[in-house]
Structure formats: C-alpha cells, structure tokens
Amino acid sequence: MPKFSVEKIVYAKRDVVFEIFSNFENYQKLVPKYYPSVRVRSVRGDVSVVEEHFILGDVELLIMAKHVFEKPILHNIFVIGGDAKGSQIKQEFIELENNTKILVDVDLKLKGKLKIKSMFGDNIFKQDYGKLVDTLAKIAEN
Numbered sequence: 001m002p003k004f005s006v007e008k009i010v011y012a013k014r015d016v017v018f019e020i021f022s023n024f025e026n027y028q029k030l031v032p033k034y035y036p037s038v039r040v041r042s043v044r045g046d047v048s049v050v051e052e053h054f055i056l057g058d059v060e061l062l063i064m065a066k067h068v069f070e071k072p073i074l075h076n077i078f079v080i081g082g083d084a085k086g087s088q089i090k091q092e093f094i095e096l097e098n099n100t101k102i103l104v105d106v107d108l109k110l111k112g113k114l115k116i117k118s119m120f121g122d123n124i125f126k127q128d129y130g131k132l133v134d135t136l137a138k139i140a141e142n
Helices: 014-021 024-030 112-141
Strands: 003-010 037-044 047-056 059-070 074-082 088-096 099-107
Touching: 003 112, 014 088, 014 099, 014 112, 024 037, 024 047, 024 112, 047 112, 099 112
Parallel strands: none
Antiparallel strands: 003 099, 037 047, 047 059, 059 074, 074 088, 088 099
C-alpha cells in the first residue's frame, strides 16, 4: 500500500498554518480540486467525523474520516469507513522562527481495483498529495 511522507516549510506562523490545514469544513472552498464535497457529521471538542469526497491522483475516494486535533501541533485523520478504510494521515506542525515546518505521514489502505492501481501509482499519490500541501501552504502564506 502507498506509504509516504511530505515535508514543507511554510512562511507563516504555526497557528495560521494549523488553522488552514485543519479547516476541513472549508476544504471544498479552499481546495475543490481535491475535495469536491465535504459534509460534517459530528463535532465533539477536538474530534470530528466527516464524509469526504477526496480526489488523489486520478483516484476518487468516498470516505468517512475522523479528524483528531492537538491544537496547534497535530492534526490526525483516521479513515473509519469507505474506499480507504484503515488509512491514516498525520500532520505535524513544528514552530520555527517566523515559519512553520509541516511533516505529513500518509498511510493509504486501498481495496479492490484501487489496491491494484495503487501498486503501480503510489508515486503519483505522493506527488498529488504534495501539490495539495503546497496549495494549502500558499493559502496560509497569504
């Protein structure tokens, strides 16, 4: 299965970067190319359950994700249902002087035809997720 990491320096304060990256309610507006549809199902403190239509590479995933926050340090995403059930994305935000370092670890668990496709295209998943991180970073910097 595709397992990869993405690292990026963002020229903005950690609080600002964390707010953009953890603002899943607005992913549909911020990054519609990757998230054509987002529907919040439940919010309880620092834990939210969200239905997401997520596009990575040329693969469309319909997932139910649990977002868990440790503001402003961690944003963990656990896929609890749908096409990539069992997947996990960990976003860590490290404060630097006037900048933020983002470390993202992605562990995709795909099934059926998607699993076969992923065996030949995991580099595409990493490249496309890197573009998503770049897009959110640019939003945070502006």
